Amino acid sequence: xxxxxxxxxxxxxxxxxxxxxxAAEKLHIAQPAVSRAISQLEQEIGVRLLxxxxxxxxxxxxxxxxxxxxxxxxxxxxxxVMRARKAEDGKLGQLVVGYTDFAIMGSLPKILKEFRxxxxxxxxxxxxxxxxxxIEHLExxxxxxxxxxxxxxxxxxxCKTVQEDRFVVVLYRNHPLAKQKxxxxxxxxxxxxILGNLxxxxxxxxxxxxxxxxxxxxxxxxxxxxxxxxxxxxxxxxMGVTIHSSCAGDYLREGLVIREIANLNETILxxxxxxxxxxxxxxxxxxxxxxxxxL
Amino acid sequence: xxxxxxxxxxxxxxxxxxxxxxAAEKLHIAQPAVSRAISQLEQEIGVRLLxxxxxxxxxxxxxxxxxxxxxxxxxxxxxxVMRARKAEDGKLGQLVVGYTDFAIMGSLPKILKEFRxxxxxxxxxxxxxxxxxxIEHLExxxxxxxxxxxxxxxxxxxCKTVQEDRFVVVLYRNHPLAKQKxxxxxxxxxxxxILGNLxxxxxxxxxxxxxxxxxxxxxxxxxxxxxxxxxxxxxxxxMGVTIHSSCAGDYLREGLVIREIANLNETILxxxxxxxxxxxxxxxxxxxxxxxxxL
DNA sequence: GTTCATTTATGCGAATTAAGTATTGATGCG
DNA sequence: CGCATCAATACTTAATTCGCATAAATGAAC
Numbered sequence: 001x002x003x004x005x006x007x008x009x010x011x012x013x014x015x016x017x018x019x020x021x022x023a024a025e026k027l028h029i030a031q032p033a034v035s036r037a038i039s040q041l042e043q044e045i046g047v048r049l050l051x052x053x054x055x056x057x058x059x060x061x062x063x064x065x066x067x068x069x070x071x072x073x074x075x076x077x078x079x080x081v082m083r084a085r086k087a088e089d090g091k092l093g094q095l096v097v098g099y100t101d102f103a104i105m106g107s108l109p110k111i112l113k114e115f116r117x118x119x120x121x122x123x124x125x126x127x128x129x130x131x132x133x134x135i136e137h138l139e140x141x142x143x144x145x146x147x148x149x150x151x152x153x154x155x156x157x158x159c160k161t162v163q164e165d166r167f168v169v170v171l172y173r174n175h176p177l178a179k180q181k182x183x184x185x186x187x188x189x190x191x192x193x194i195l196g197n198l199x200x201x202x203x204x205x206x207x208x209x210x211x212x213x214x215x216x217x218x219x220x221x222x223x224x225x226x227x228x229x230x231x232x233x234x235x236x237x238x239m240g241v242t243i244h245s246s247c248a249g250d251y252l253r254e255g256l257v258i259r260e261i262a263n264l265n266e267t268i269l270x271x272x273x274x275x276x277x278x279x280x281x282x283x284x285x286x287x288x289x290x291x292x293x294x295l
Numbered sequence: 296x297x298x299x300x301x302x303x304x305x306x307x308x309x310x311x312x313x314x315x316x317x318a319a320e321k322l323h324i325a326q327p328a329v330s331r332a333i334s335q336l337e338q339e340i341g342v343r344l345l346x347x348x349x350x351x352x353x354x355x356x357x358x359x360x361x362x363x364x365x366x367x368x369x370x371x372x373x374x375x376v377m378r379a380r381k382a383e384d385g386k387l388g389q390l391v392v393g394y395t396d397f398a399i400m401g402s403l404p405k406i407l408k409e410f411r412x413x414x415x416x417x418x419x420x421x422x423x424x425x426x427x428x429x430i431e432h433l434e435x436x437x438x439x440x441x442x443x444x445x446x447x448x449x450x451x452x453x454c455k456t457v458q459e460d461r462f463v464v465v466l467y468r469n470h471p472l473a474k475q476k477x478x479x480x481x482x483x484x485x486x487x488x489i490l491g492n493l494x495x496x497x498x499x500x501x502x503x504x505x506x507x508x509x510x511x512x513x514x515x516x517x518x519x520x521x522x523x524x525x526x527x528x529x530x531x532x533x534m535g536v537t538i539h540s541s542c543a544g545d546y547l548r549e550g551l552v553i554r555e556i557a558n559l560n561e562t563i564l565x566x567x568x569x570x571x572x573x574x575x576x577x578x579x580x581x582x583x584x585x586x587x588x589x590l
Numbered sequence: 591g592t593t594c595a596t597t598t599a600t601g602c603g604a605a606t607t608a609a610g611t612a613t614t615g616a617t618g619c620g
Numbered sequence: 621c622g623c624a625t626c627a628a629t630a631c632t633t634a635a636t637t638c639g640c641a642t643a644a645a646t647g648a649a650c
Contacts, residue, residue, distance in 0.1 A: 001376060004299035006608090020627060030610050035628055037608090045376050047383040054616045054626050061576065065382040069375030073368060080364030081296060081340050087360040088342040281356065301637090315598060325639050330599055332637090349597045349645045593650085600643070607636070614629070620622090 003044045005077070008070045010037040014050060015067045018057045083121075090281030092121040096143040098134035099126055101228040102204075103147035103270050106247035107163040115289055122282055130200040138275055144283045149204050150269035156276050160290045163270035165245040167211065169259045170231075170252070172238045182262040185215035192222040192240035194231050204268070208243055211266050232256055300372075302336040303365045305329050309345060310362045313352045378416075385576030387416040391438040393429035394421055396523040398442035398565050401542035402458040410584055417577055425495040433570055439578045444499050445564035451571050455585045458565035460540040462506065464554045465526075465547070467533045477557040480510035487517040487535035489526050499563070503538055506561050527551055 013023035014034060024031040042049050049063035059067065086092035099108050112124055127143060134146035135154065152159065169188065171178045177187060198205055198221070212219050222240050225231040228251075231242050236255050245268045249258060272290050274283050308318035309329060319326040337344050344358035354362065381387035394403050407419055422438060429441035430449065447454060464483065466473045472482060493500055493516070507514050517535050520526040523546075526537050531550050540563045544553060567585050569578050 001300075001372065004301060005296075006299060021625090029608095031626085032611085032628075033609050039628085045379050047379050049379070052627070053618095054628085055618055057627085060383070061388065062379045062383040065387065066375060066379040069371070069378060073371055073375065076364070076368055076371060077296065080361060080368065083364060084340050084342050084344070084357045084361040088355070088357040092360065093356065316596090324637095326597085327599075327640085328638055334599085347598070348647095349599085350647055352598085591650100593648100595648085596646085598643105598645080601641090603638105603640090605636100605638070607634100609632100609634070611632080612630085614627105616627085617625085619624085 001044065003041050005074075007037050007041040007044075008073065010034050011041055011049065012067065012070050012074070014038060014057065015059055015063065015070075018059075020052075020057065086121055088281070090122075090283070090285040091119055093280070093282040094123045094125060095145065095282050095286055096125045096127060098129050098137060098143040098146040098148070100129075100131060100134075100147060100149050100270070102149050102165065102245045102247055102268065103163065104128070105228070105245070105251055106165065106270055108147055108270075111162060111290075111293060114293075115286065118289065119285065122285070130196075131203040132200065134273075138273065141278075144280060145272055145274045145286055148271055148273055149207075150271040151207075152203065152269075152271055152273065154273070157273050158276050158287060160272045160287075160293070161269050161295065162272050162290070162293060163247065164295065165247045165268045165270070167208070167243050167261050167264055167266060167268065168246045168248070169261060170235055170242045170244045170248065171257050171259060172235055172241075173255055173257055174238065175241065175257075177241075177259065178257050180259060182260045184262050185212065185264065186217065188212075188219075188241065188243070189217040191220065193219040194223040194225060194234045194240040194242050195219070195221050196228070196231060197224045197226065207266075207268070211243075211264070229253075296339065298336050298339045300369075302332050302339075303368065305332040306336055306344065307362065307365050307369070309333060309352065310354055310358065310365075313354075315347075315352065381416055383576065385417075385578070385580035386414055388575070388577040389418045389420060390440065390577050390581055391420045391422060393424050393432060393438040393441040393443070395424075395426060395429075395442060395444050395565070397444050397460065397540045397542055397563065398458065399423070400523070400540070400546055401460065401565055403442055403565075406457060406585075406588060409588075410581065413584065414580065417580070425491075426498040427495065429568075433568065436573075439575060440567055440569045440581055443566055443568055444502075445566040446502075447498065447564075447566055447568065449568070452568050453571050453582060455567045455582075455588070456564050456590065457567050457585070457588060458542065459590065460542045460563045460565070462503070462538050462556055462559055462561060462563065463541045463543070464556060465530055465537045465539045465543065466552050466554060467530055467536075468550055468552055469533065470536065470552075472536075472554065473552050475554060477555045479557050480507065480559065481512065483507075483514075483536065483538070484512040485515065488514040489518040489520060489529045489535040489537050490514070490516050491523070491526060492519045492521065502561075502563070506538075506559070524548075 010027060013027050014020060017023040017026065020034050021031050024034045027034065038050060047062045048060050049066055051058045051060050083092055112126065116124060129137065131148040134143060134148050137143040138146050169183050177183055195201065195205060223234050225234055228248060232253050234240065235242060236253060252258060274287060305318070305322060308322050309315055312318040312321065315329050316326045319329045322329065333345060342357045343355050344361055346353045346355050378387055407421065411419060424432065426443040429438060429443050432438040433441050445456065464478050472478055490496065490500060518529050520529055523539070523543060527548050529535065530537060531548060547553060569582060
């Protein structure tokens, strides 16, 4: 294949005009150049593309077939250039997003949906993992953006709070405290607590620990569960209670109830977090997008 | 887009080698030519494709994206040339095939299946119509090949017999003659006949007329039906009998029986037929294929 | 820190390729 | 049969691409 795009351009012009002279005019060149290009192309392919004499020009069967291909190729080339430019701008590519239980129960679906609409050429790859793991993966580059449970402040990382939830008590329906509309933290002093795995949920537990300490007690943890669903499952067994995020409200299983905590200003933040330096262009586009996001 | 395939070729080479010198060697040109082509390409697209200094060459994100496109384009170009060549040779295109009831009940399915396997790039467009209509459509170019009921000899047309059937009597099960194993034609002298529309089935009727005449009688036609299924339907109503092609054997409806005709050498030919001149290349390929077809 | 080896980029003349001008030659129409 | 039209060809000119020589940059080694 020793022809190039010029030949294809010229061929398309002639095929459209069915006239070498007019095609040349459209191409802003002289007619002989067109004649030569067409014969070169035909020679190269080894097939006559245009049935022509000095009075008439018509596409051959092969010419019609090749013409279609020519349009395809030109279109595909144009797209390729666009894609390269988009990739440069971070508007095309892949974004690996880490997320916690709280994030996926809360604002993340809306955020990702909106982002996908604005940037259809960016493939989102969401990965569930807890805050501490996400931070490791951000460091190692395994994920581009994390949605973690804060409050959090890590050097060299950018943060954006995307969700603010209240602490709430989750009880089984028969629990005595379920009769109250709101619960004072101190009332939970002697309750058996079911929490997420103390290693995995470290950031949330530290926060919760401080909250309970300031209410004058330490949680009596009787079970550690794998995730929110497991916690709720164990509570449904009436094995204990938990303090969870208010974002669980929509996802609570049958038999469980949520009660607000009285006189507690402390909130749970879910934050988007990404490496300040060494962020891919796609990450930067996502960061920009988050900038415009209203809590 | 003021670049051509040369730039794409060079870019692919560099992307593969990640080394301008070695790429140049592979391309059998000097290194500066490669350098220049790459910068031209980058300038044209407006995006840096290769992160390079005097020690290292690496694809940028945009470069990776564009490289994929380059492979696609080159492949697509190669295919386009192949398709044009195939089209020239008649190995790609469309073939409109007319066929009769007898053809589709007989050898046509096998023929078309085999042809499709040998020529997957030829789109077959089968159209049902009777012999006389097919001949009109062949004249006007509406169909490329007809499968008609012969025997037939038309000037300027090529013929190839693809199927030879016996005349058989089709009766309803309760018919007195159904008790016989074979039937003499003369026994049908006074039977009410159900045949296809006399205009549409002209060629078959003429043939059948001659056959009955030589048996010493003229058919008493009481009903004309639209197609074979309709004929059989009316026979199932016990409105009459018919003489049909033995190819109907596999398709006969419940309640009907077939009886061979004694002492009849006459056969029904199904023939492929196409215009000798002005045949498209695809038609010629089909004709060649038929040449190798064993009856 | 300096030198060296390696490799991409650039300047310039040569070679190749494409385009332009003028003309030929073929073809259909009046 | 001549004329008008239009693609093809010959030859010249312009543009592009290439190769060689070399500069400039960079990392490694001493």
